[in-house]
Amino acid sequence: FGLLKRVDAHLGEYLSKKSRTKESFSDNCFSKSSSNSSIVTDEGLFEQPEPMASNTAIMEKILWRRSLQLHAQQQAWQESLEGRGILEFRQSLPAYKEKDAILTAILQNQVLIISGETGCGKTTQIPQFILESEIDFVRGAVCNIICTQPRRISAMSVSERVASERGEKLGESVGYKVRLEGMRGKETRLLFCTTGILLRRLLIDRNLKGVTHIIVDEIHERGINEDFLLIVLKDLLPRRPELKLILMSASLDAELFSSYFGGAPLIHIPGFTHPVRIHFLENILEMMGYRLTPYNQIDDYGQERMWKMSKQAPRKRKSQIASAVEDALRAADFKDFSPQTWESLSCWNPDCIGFNLIEYLLSYICENERPGAVLVFVTGWDDISSLKDKLQSHPILGDPNRVSLLTCHGFLASSEQKLIFEEPKDGVRKIVLTTNIAETSITINDVVFVLDCGKAKETSYDALNNTPCLLPSWISKVSAQQRRGRAGRVEPGECYHLYPRCVYDAFAEYQLPEILRTPLQSLCLQIKSLKLESISEFLSRALQSPELLAVQNAVEYLKIIGALDESENLTILGRYLTMLPMEPKLGKMLILGAILNCLDPVLTVVAGLSVRDPFLTPLDKKDLAETAKLQFSRDYSDHLALVRAYEGWKEAEKDLAGYDYCWKNFLSAQSMKAIDSLRVEFLSLLKGTGLIDGNATSCNTWSYDQHLIRAIICYGLYPGICSVVHNEKSFSLKTMEDGPVLLYSNSVNARESRIPYPWLVFNEKIKVNSIFLRDSTAVSDSVLLLFGGSISRGNVDGHLKMLGGYLEFFMQPAIAEKFQSLRREFDELIQNK
Ligand code: CDP
Ligand code: MG
Numbered sequence: 001f002g003l004l005k006r007v008d009a010h011l012g013e014y015l016s017k018k019s020r021t022k023e024s025f026s027d028n029c030f031s032k033s034s035s036n037s038s039i040v041t042d043e044g045l046f047e048q049p050e051p052m053a054s055n056t057a058i059m060e061k062i063l064w065r066r067s068l069q070l071h072a073q074q075q076a077w078q079e080s081l082e083g084r085g086i087l088e089f090r091q092s093l094p095a096y097k098e099k100d101a102i103l104t105a106i107l108q109n110q111v112l113i114i115s116g117e118t119g120c121g122k123t124t125q126i127p128q129f130i131l132e133s134e135i136d137f138v139r140g141a142v143c144n145i146i147c148t149q150p151r152r153i154s155a156m157s158v159s160e161r162v163a164s165e166r167g168e169k170l171g172e173s174v175g176y177k178v179r180l181e182g183m184r185g186k187e188t189r190l191l192f193c194t195t196g197i198l199l200r201r202l203l204i205d206r207n208l209k210g211v212t213h214i215i216v217d218e219i220h221e222r223g224i225n226e227d228f229l230l231i232v233l234k235d236l237l238p239r240r241p242e243l244k245l246i247l248m249s250a251s252l253d254a255e256l257f258s259s260y261f262g263g264a265p266l267i268h269i270p271g272f273t274h275p276v277r278i279h280f281l282e283n284i285l286e287m288m289g290y291r292l293t294p295y296n297q298i299d300d301y302g303q304e305r306m307w308k309m310s311k312q313a314p315r316k317r318k319s320q321i322a323s324a325v326e327d328a329l330r331a332a333d334f335k336d337f338s339p340q341t342w343e344s345l346s347c348w349n350p351d352c353i354g355f356n357l358i359e360y361l362l363s364y365i366c367e368n369e370r371p372g373a374v375l376v377f378v379t380g381w382d383d384i385s386s387l388k389d390k391l392q393s394h395p396i397l398g399d400p401n402r403v404s405l406l407t408c409h410g411f412l413a414s415s416e417q418k419l420i421f422e423e424p425k426d427g428v429r430k431i432v433l434t435t436n437i438a439e440t441s442i443t444i445n446d447v448v449f450v451l452d453c454g455k456a457k458e459t460s461y462d463a464l465n466n467t468p469c470l471l472p473s474w475i476s477k478v479s480a481q482q483r484r485g486r487a488g489r490v491e492p493g494e495c496y497h498l499y500p501r502c503v504y505d506a507f508a509e510y511q512l513p514e515i516l517r518t519p520l521q522s523l524c525l526q527i528k529s530l531k532l533e534s535i536s537e538f539l540s541r542a543l544q545s546p547e548l549l550a551v552q553n554a555v556e557y558l559k560i561i562g563a564l565d566e567s568e569n570l571t572i573l574g575r576y577l578t579m580l581p582m583e584p585k586l587g588k589m590l591i592l593g594a595i596l597n598c599l600d601p602v603l604t605v606v607a608g609l610s611v612r613d614p615f616l617t618p619l620d621k622k623d624l625a626e627t628a629k630l631q632f633s634r635d636y637s638d639h640l641a642l643v644r645a646y647e648g649w650k651e652a653e654k655d656l657a658g659y660d661y662c663w664k665n666f667l668s669a670q671s672m673k674a675i676d677s678l679r680v681e682f683l684s685l686l687k688g689t690g691l692i693d694g695n696a697t698s699c700n701t702w703s704y705d706q707h708l709i710r711a712i713i714c715y716g717l718y719p720g721i722c723s724v725v726h727n728e729k730s731f732s733l734k735t736m737e738d739g740p741v742l743l744y745s746n747s748v749n750a751r752e753s754r755i756p757y758p759w760l761v762f763n764e765k766i767k768v769n770s771i772f773l774r775d776s777t778a779v780s781d782s783v784l785l786l787f788g789g790s791i792s793r794g795n796v797d798g799h800l801k802m803l804g805g806y807l808e809f810f811m812q813p814a815i816a817e818k819f820q821s822l823r824r825e826f827d828e829l830i831q832n833k
Helices: 002-021 056-079 081-092 099-108 122-136 152-165 195-204 224-239 255-260 281-287 320-332 339-344 353-368 381-392 414-421 477-488 501-505 521-529 535-539 548-560 572-578 584-595 599-610 619-630 638-654 658-665 669-689 706-717 781-787 793-810 813-832
Strands: 111-116 145-149 174-178 181-183 190-194 213-216 244-249 266-269 276-279 290-298 304-311 373-377 403-408 429-434 447-452 455-462 467-474 493-497 721-726 731-735 739-743 759-767 771-779
Touching (some): 056 081, 056 122, 099 111, 099 122, 099 266, 111 122, 122 213, 145 152, 152 190, 152 414, 190 195, 195 224, 224 244, 224 521, 276 281, 281 353, 353 373, 353 381, 353 447, 373 477, 381 403, 381 669, 447 477, 477 493, 521 535, 521 548, 521 572, 521 584, 572 584, 584 599, 584 669, 584 706, 599 638, 599 669, 619 658, 638 658, 638 669, 638 706, 706 759, 721 771, 759 781
Parallel strands (some): 111 244, 111 266, 145 190, 174 190, 276 493, 373 429, 373 447, 447 493, 739 771
Antiparallel strands (some): 174 181, 290 304, 455 467, 731 739, 759 771
């Protein structure tokens, strides 16, 4: 109780004291409040423009002189030998042929939409055209072009490419800025940044003073940030009539954007790709000596079967993969071979047919095919890392003298990034395992073969049940075509789709925009921090507005967790959460961890929740893997098990034995490394909020206390709670919204027969056939009572109502009443303190 008093005292007073000292939280939050203020910043991205010299005539002269210098530099580079070579390459790109048309259209219109095939030169050339024409018109020193990218890796790689095309170092006229990293100087006129960075700049500089051109790239992806940015920019355009907005898309559905911006003109860059031969699963199986044929027949059980696998006289030895596919198809016992039955084959589990097929095809290509890089699309970071582990033990694919096995995903370090674009040594085949990043935002030049798993990890959201899921789901036809197109850039290519043709035929034409399929909590917080009007009104002006129910759910959630007060205003906690670009629940854990000075394990928990599950469960060694996980568990918590596993890995790493440690314990070494770097990133973000000392390198002055961490986890994950009901032999679980729920089999709690706590808090529930909870931690009544919901004073009544609802639902009313009065007493005590 004493501890909890301290918690509340800390949270309420600490945060409000901080907010009093930081001007950014004054009433006009995030606006420029005092002279050359540098606003609370996680990365110095809110720097104010340099003060103008008082004498404008002198200033103009300086700028004019600088522009002339830039002009001379550009001329010199283009006349040099290397510069000429690069210019020739640039001129061969389809975008170059449209250069004049594009520049004229930009001059004549405030908004322009450009579409063109991936690789035609939109991202690298168009911003350069603008920069060069500004320099030619001797406005080079005043122009200020911002080009947004949906992902950090593309912002970084593209800026580097553009700088080298201009014969410069990064940070001269071309720079980049992504979260926690950047390279730009005073001379930078063209900045590539993530969409998130531009949104954060808008927080303090609503009119984007000094910016002359904004280029929003990859709008066809319809990411939530891009859709949000477009609403804000649409409002900004009338206020800044001289500001130019250019939208770039890889697909042809650009009319939607044109009509959104009042009929803005469209320019399409015609492209060229070589033909790509397509193989669906049927064809791949045929290659292996099997045939997947449609057939209509009533089987012994009276079921009509439409498809069967028949063995042809096998041309090759019956391979392990073919039998795996056969087994999987048989196991499905399907009536018809529809996308749904294919789905139920769970083909993308490691070691199941998906990975085996990939391994088979890769070794087939390496042994039999002509030279050329292979691009393998899998669902996400998770699959990349387990697939890489699997392939590395293959005699050919794991041999660095024959294969250069690379990965391409959002967490990639810059050094590894460069390798993707480099040509491999003679006789070595480059294989790149990638997420859908390489679909449109990154172009690898020498790709000839593409393997497409047909899925991408995307969030989906069921507003009715208020259940978010991050699951691999089928891509759209447009995405499949994009992936295929990657094979035909340099010469005719081959694309292997690892699913049957009928599944492809059932794909949706386009993917649903993210704003319609994700929970809107973070977005609502952002809208609030920009001090825009009511959330639902603002979102009603989006390109495609989300359902009202989804908006209401998000607002309700933010109120429950204490980020918004009853009248939908940001609370102090809410303002801090807007500074942490991550799910609010993770941000809450970090904030409380920082305040209670036990950040170290909390950083691990939060980083662990942000990467793939580091605990691997290979299908054939499921038991061994689950037992291995149990040794980290002593306290009915998957989250604490992860903390222990990470700490063990960290120790082992000191002796360079991290990999062995992971191997022995069924852990993913890549995930451990990702956790390690995310911890550093989160720590820097927290320093930016001012909650911890900016010089701190260690963050664990409070010694390890598992109960405290349990409470912090509960603080973050609430209202994701379920009650534990024991019967004679085991226990069952129930949530208020869904009734009975189950645990994922790899949860440490699933192995227990009793859980000596009445509640579990969970990170995620996923609807498959039943509802499954992933990653749970057991908590006591008192922890739930005192840490569930908001501890700061803003929303005590709302919280009590909510908690009361839970308690009454699960307990006898008398006990519930007693609990509520306890909590009230607690709050009063603190109020009176
Ligand atoms: O944006 P878009 O997909 O239209 O193409 P881009 O990213 O501007 O790339 C144009 C061309 O530049 C590509 O086809 C590649 O040949 C080349 N490029 C490269 O060699 N290395 C990079 N890091 C980026 C682009
Ligand atoms: Mg591009």
